[in-house]
Amino acid sequence: MSQATERPVLDPTIALPFHQAALPVLRDAQLRKNVAHAIDVIQTKRGRLVAEKTDWQELRSAAAEIRAHVLENLGTYLEQFEARCTAAGGHVHWASDAAEAREIIRGILRSEKASEVIKIKTMTSAEIQLNPYLEADGVNVFETDLAEIILQLGNQEPSHIVVPALHINRSQVREIFAKSMGRPELSDDPQTLTDAARRYLRRKFLDIPAAISGANFLIAETGGVAIVESEGNGRMCLTLPKTLIALAGIEKVLPRFTDLEVMLQVLARSATGERMNPYTSLWNGVTPGDGPQNFHVVLLDNGRSSILGKAKERQTLRCIRCAACMNACPVYRQTGGHAYGSVYPGPIGAILTPQLMQLQHAQSLPYASSLCGACYEVCPVKINIPEILIDLRAQVVDQERHKGSGIFSPLNVGLRIAGVLFSSAGLFHAAQRIGRIGARLFTRKDGWIHSLPSVGGKWTQTRDLRGFPKQTFREWFENRPAKIGTEGK
Amino acid sequence: MRASLFITCYNDTLFPETGRAVVFLLERLGVDLEFHPKQTCCGQMHANTGFRTEAFSQAKRLVQMYADAENVVIPSSSCVAMMRDQYPGLFDELGNQSLRSDFAALLPRVYELSEFLIDKLGVEDVGAYFPHRVTYHASCHGLRAIQLGDRPFRLLQKVRGLDFAPLPNLDRCCGFGGTFSVKNAEVSSAMMTAKLQDVLSTKAEFCTALDNSCLMHLGGAMHREFAGMKTIHMAQILASTEKSPMEAFA
Numbered sequence: 143m144s145q146a147t148e149r150p151v152l153d154p155t156i157a158l159p160f161h162q163a164a165l166p167v168l169r170d171a172q173l174r175k176n177v178a179h180a181i182d183v184i185q186t187k188r189g190r191l192v193a194e195k196t197d198w199q200e201l202r203s204a205a206a207e208i209r210a211h212v213l214e215n216l217g218t219y220l221e222q223f224e225a226r227c228t229a230a231g232g233h234v235h236w237a238s239d240a241a242e243a244r245e246i247i248r249g250i251l252r253s254e255k256a257s258e259v260i261k262i263k264t265m266t267s268a269e270i271q272l273n274p275y276l277e278a279d280g281v282n283v284f285e286t287d288l289a290e291i292i293l294q295l296g297n298q299e300p301s302h303i304v305v306p307a308l309h310i311n312r313s314q315v316r317e318i319f320a321k322s323m324g325r326p327e328l329s330d331d332p333q334t335l336t337d338a339a340r341r342y343l344r345r346k347f348l349d350i351p352a353a354i355s356g357a358n359f360l361i362a363e364t365g366g367v368a369i370v371e372s373e374g375n376g377r378m379c380l381t382l383p384k385t386l387i388a389l390a391g392i393e394k395v396l397p398r399f400t401d402l403e404v405m406l407q408v409l410a411r412s413a414t415g416e417r418m419n420p421y422t423s424l425w426n427g428v429t430p431g432d433g434p435q436n437f438h439v440v441l442l443d444n445g446r447s448s449i450l451g452k453a454k455e456r457q458t459l460r461c462i463r464c465a466a467c468m469n470a471c472p473v474y475r476q477t478g479g480h481a482y483g484s485v486y487p488g489p490i491g492a493i494l495t496p497q498l499m500q501l502q503h504a505q506s507l508p509y510a511s512s513l514c515g516a517c518y519e520v521c522p523v524k525i526n527i528p529e530i531l532i533d534l535r536a537q538v539v540d541q542e543r544h545k546g547s548g549i550f551s552p553l554n555v556g557l558r559i560a561g562v563l564f565s566s567a568g569l570f571h572a573a574q575r576i577g578r579i580g581a582r583l584f585t586r587k588d589g590w591i592h593s594l595p596s597v598g599g600k601w602t603q604t605r606d607l608r609g610f611p612k613q614t615f616r617e618w619f620e621n622r623p624a625k626i627g628t629e630g631k
Numbered sequence: 632m633r634a635s636l637f638i639t640c641y642n643d644t645l646f647p648e649t650g651r652a653v654v655f656l657l658e659r660l661g662v663d664l665e666f667h668p669k670q671t672c673c674g675q676m677h678a679n680t681g682f683r684t685e686a687f688s689q690a691k692r693l694v695q696m697y698a699d700a701e702n703v704v705i706p707s708s709s710c711v712a713m714m715r716d717q718y719p720g721l722f723d724e725l726g727n728q729s730l731r732s733d734f735a736a737l738l739p740r741v742y743e744l745s746e747f748l749i750d751k752l753g754v755e756d757v758g759a760y761f762p763h764r765v766t767y768h769a770s771c772h773g774l775r776a777i778q779l780g781d782r783p784f785r786l787l788q789k790v791r792g793l794d795f796a797p798l799p800n801l802d803r804c805c806g807f808g809g810t811f812s813v814k815n816a817e818v819s820s821a822m823m824t825a826k827l828q829d830v831l832s833t834k835a836e837f838c839t840a841l842d843n844s845c846l847m848h849l850g851g852a853m854h855r856e857f858a859g860m861k862t863i864h865m866a867q868i869l870a871s872t873e874k875s876p877m878e879a880f881a
Binding site for chain 2: 160161164165168472473475476477481508509510511512513514515516518519529532535536537538539540553557558560561563564565566567570574577590592597598600601603604605606607608610611613614615616617618619620
């Protein structure tokens with residue numbers, strides 16, 4: 143198999159900086175081919191379905207307004223959700239951080255004496271690293287989303303928030319299934335592989351009495367929860383077990399049931415390029431004799447309220463996890479998700495992860511973007527990702543200044559000097575002349591620079607640089623004999 | 632009509648031929664062109680790398696410098712995008728009321744080159760002659776930030792002799808990204824390789840754009856790879872005529 147030999151690290155507290163973590167991926171031809179192919183398929187579908195919606199921009203505005211309104215009144219809507227959900231027979235728990243959330247979930251499973259649990263794909267559970275924690279506590283955790291099964295059985299990490307096994311192709315899936323299920327006869331026909339996954343799952347759905355889900359939306363008005371999915375595994379998890387625990391970020395709430403009209407339209411088209419997702423599950427609390435009788439919602443803060451307090455950054459929390467930004471991102475297209483060292487990759491990960499870490503970790507992520515703006519253009523809730531990336535970069539620089547770390551890196555020293563030079567035309571002009579003389583040392587006979595030291599070497603490792611011209615523009619302009627083309631005027 | 636040319640720091644230093652072409656072109660069209668000798672940089676490099684204080688002082692200098700200019704023309708979409716997208720935030724945070732109002736007064740008079748030609752001068756046919764096969768790379772700032780739309784295509788269409796070759800995946804970034812090109816040099820290069828495949832597939836002689844920054848990146852790779860294609864700022868195409876082909880100001 144051609145996956146990068148080392149298992150990628152998706153824990154921002156120990157992950158390598160982005161530019162280093164990207165290297166093994168950039169060398170993995172198979173992985174890059176898989177990522178580009180999968181993204182092209184999704185992008186083509188999304189493009190077609192967004193184009194058919196003549197009011198797409200209005201829908202985006204409506205979705206952005208709903209989400210912005212929620213964030214300005216988050217406390218009110220969360221309390222309303224808690225009251226209504228409790229009244230409908232649910233139990234609401236508040237977790238200020240990952241450790242508290244894990245503890246709450248373990249407590250519920252222990253009180254139910256559950257030694258096995260089935261799961262719907264949930265980003266928040268990956269965020270709090272729930273699976274390894276529960277397994278260490280003796281609970282067998284079974285993912286039920288097809289892609290998550292592939293990753294779990296193959297001992298791999300997700301690389302995308304909607305299509306987590308996007309970096310793996312079907313012949314690689316066959317290898318994983320053949321090995322882990324002990325079925326060497328399997329072919330790489332998608333139907334056969336899906337069938338193998340079904341057989342693997344069926345008994346688990348029927349036998350395991352506890353399930354963990356995330357939540358796409360919480361409805362304040364009704365105390366209800368909404369989950370969208372494609373495979374029906376979610377519907378099984380949400381209806382068959384006796385106990386259900388939904389783990390949701392505090393930002394997931396919507397004011398009214400009818401807000402789903404807007405949100406479900408933008409989500410399905412943005413995420414999977416579908417008019418509507420195949421399965422939408424909506425439920426309120428507990429219904430006697432029907433579905434789980436023991437229903438818990440764990441509301442997770444884990445850094446979110448600190449983001450909420452910042453006017454510009456707050457928009458980060460509008461995110462509905464559609465992944466349109468990573469599908470549109472030219473950086474993600476080359477690196478896939480693992481290089482981001484976080485369960486949230488791509489442009490949204492580059493702004494969300496450092497903020498969830500309160501900039502104590504993942505400081506390289508705000509720089510993991512060429513600021514091309516493709517993410518902002520596709521975002522269904524209009525998160526101005528480039529703006530936040532730049533803002534976070536400024537915070538990283540302020541932090542370095544404060545701590546005195548990183549300020550002596552050649553690039554930072556260069557930028558500081560450039561800051562002084564740009565403050566005066568005289569200094570700038572002098573620097574241009576000195577630069578021109580200095581550049582001669584590196585300029586070859588063909589007039590180009592093929593190799594530079596220090597930061598410049600980062601440029602010349604793949605690109606030449608034309609040598610400095612004999613005259614700057616300003617020297618030419620100030621000394622030119624006369625205006626051109628003014629004859630006859 | 633009078634216009635003041637903000638040439639930008641990197642064009643001034645590394646691509647004076649682009650500046651000369653803008654002068655040839657605009658003076659040919661009857662514009663009275665000025666050059667403010669105190670100009671340096673718009674602050675973009677500092678702002679985008681997180682050096683907000685430095686960016687602010689450059690932004691402030693620029694606004695004060697051009698307070699009396701009738702129009703400001705900038706042959707770089709990314710520097711125009713810097714002013715439109717980032718100056719307001721910088722001034723809100725670090726500036727005062729008089730700076731904010733000076734900026735608000737200046738902004739409607741700031742034009743990227745193709746905007747100035749089409750929106751202000753009202754010309755699409757600038758009288759250019761450029762008998763070569765050319766493909767156009769839309770820089771991200773030109774495409775998404777300041778939304779140049781079809782302006783570059785309208786200008787190129789009217790150039791006599793020009794054989795236009797459309798670029799596949801036009802909206803995809805070339806990977807330059809300012810300091811991104813050295814901070815994430817390997818990822819930047821991977822993006823560049825993908826872009827070059829598309830650019831070279833056009834079989835053009837020249838790849839043009841309204842930003843020399845992308846072109847420095849793509850042109851540097853073309854030179855390294857012996858790709859047999861050159862980059863050229865669109866100002867140099869538009870300035871070329873039968874009488875004075877591009878060599879006249881190169």
